[in-house]
Amino acid sequence: MKIAIINGTEKQGVTYRLKEIFLQSFQGSDIVEFYLPKDCPAFCVGCTNCFVRGEDTCKDYFYINAIEKSLLAADLIVMTSPAYVMHITGAMKALLDHFGYRWLPHRPAPEMFGKRAVILTQCLGAGAELSAKDIKHSLSWWGISKIGTFSSALMENIVWDKLSEKKRKHLTNKINKLARKFAKINYAKLAHTKLITKIKFELCRSIQKKVQKSGNGGLDCKYWQEHGWLGKSRPWKI
Numbered sequence: 001m002k003i004a005i006i007n008g009t010e011k012q013g014v015t016y017r018l019k020e021i022f023l024q025s026f027q028g029s030d031i032v033e034f035y036l037p038k039d040c041p042a043f044c045v046g047c048t049n050c051f052v053r054g055e056d057t058c059k060d061y062f063y064i065n066a067i068e069k070s071l072l073a074a075d076l077i078v079m080t081s082p083a084y085v086m087h088i089t090g091a092m093k094a095l096l097d098h099f100g101y102r103w104l105p106h107r108p109a110p111e112m113f114g115k116r117a118v119i120l121t122q123c124l125g126a127g128a129e130l131s132a133k134d135i136k137h138s139l140s141w142w143g144i145s146k147i148g149t150f151s152s153a154l155m156e157n158i159v160w161d162k163l164s165e166k167k168r169k170h171l172t173n174k175i176n177k178l179a180r181k182f183a184k185i186n187y188a189k190l191a192h193t194k195l196i197t198k199i200k201f202e203l204c205r206s207i208q209k210k211v212q213k214s215g216n217g218g219l220d221c222k223y224w225q226e227h228g229w230l231g232k233s234r235p236w237k238i
Contacts, residue, residue, distance in 0.1 A: 001026065001187055004074035005033040006067065008081030008092035015082045015122050017160045018150070018175050022078070022120065025179035032070045036091035039063060044097035054219060055101050064098050072109055075187040077117040077144070079135045083127030088134040096138045103141045105204045107223045110235040112143040113197070114190030118182060120175075122152040141200070143235060146191040150178050193236035205229060 003026060005019070023031070034040070040063040049057040058064060071077055081088040088096075101107055117139050121131040128151035136147055152171055160168065208224045211217045217225075224230050 001029040001076070002074045003029050003031045003076045003078060004067075004070040005031065005078040005080070006092070006095065007033065007035045008079070008089040010035045010038055011082075013082065014154065014158060014160050014163075015080050015120060018122060018152070018171060019078065019080050019120055021172055021175050022118070022150075022179045025176070025183040026076075032074075034067055034070070036089065036095055040067065040091070040095050040098070043094045044100070050098075050101040051106060052219060058098065060098060067095070068099070068102075068109075072111045074115070076182065077115060077139075078120065079117065079139070080120040081131050081135065083121060083123030083131040086123075086127030086130050088121075088131045092135070096135070099138065099142070103138075104143060104200050105207065106220045108143045108201075108235065110227065113145070113193050113236040115144050116146040116148075116182065116185065116187075116191050117144050118148045118150070118178065120150045122154060124154050124158050126153065128153055140197065143193075143197060143201070144191075145194040145197045148178055148182060150175055190236075198234075198236070201234070 003023075007016070007019070009015070040060065042060045042063065045059070047059070049059075055061065055064065079092070081092045084090065087093070102109055102112070119132045119135045119139075121128045121135075123131065132149045132151045136149065139147055152174070154163070154167070163171075205224070208217075208221050209230055211221045212225070212230060227233060227235070229235070
């Protein structure tokens, strides 16, 4: 089993500890981890090269390509982020911005429709659920339907070893419950694509068909044509 992990910070705090506890249920797996911003230190500048000319023309392609290869090869994607001002870290947002070309209206990767993902977030006070929502929004528009989330709020401390034993036990039990749920999945079988994902795909398909008829189709339209999605083929029917 292959797992790709993207950590929204290099700090090894509570979020890191929760992720390590989660991974205990997947011992023996082939795990590739990325830490932000180290493994993607640059911001998306909105040049639109990825949309118009191709993702390989992005100034940060060296970083994005390495991460995307791991994501596409993984059976399970794990995204972690503490909440900074009630949302994901700036580094995580910068990474997700780079993958705008993989959203359904553009050039979604067929592999994503059969994948599972887990999002782990925590905060001091409020914002953990909003942070999870930030990440889930992107993953769902990549085509992933099976997404598990873990969010927790800390009120007493931000250092794992200084949390009360009761709090550590509560968090451990909660994260282990999610881990067991995903550990028992048969990853040889592709994840089910939800109806809402299919509806969004069909809406994007109708847009691409209009673009095709107009004769002004660019890279995205060509991509949809090559995959047969303007016809009867669908990415969840691999």
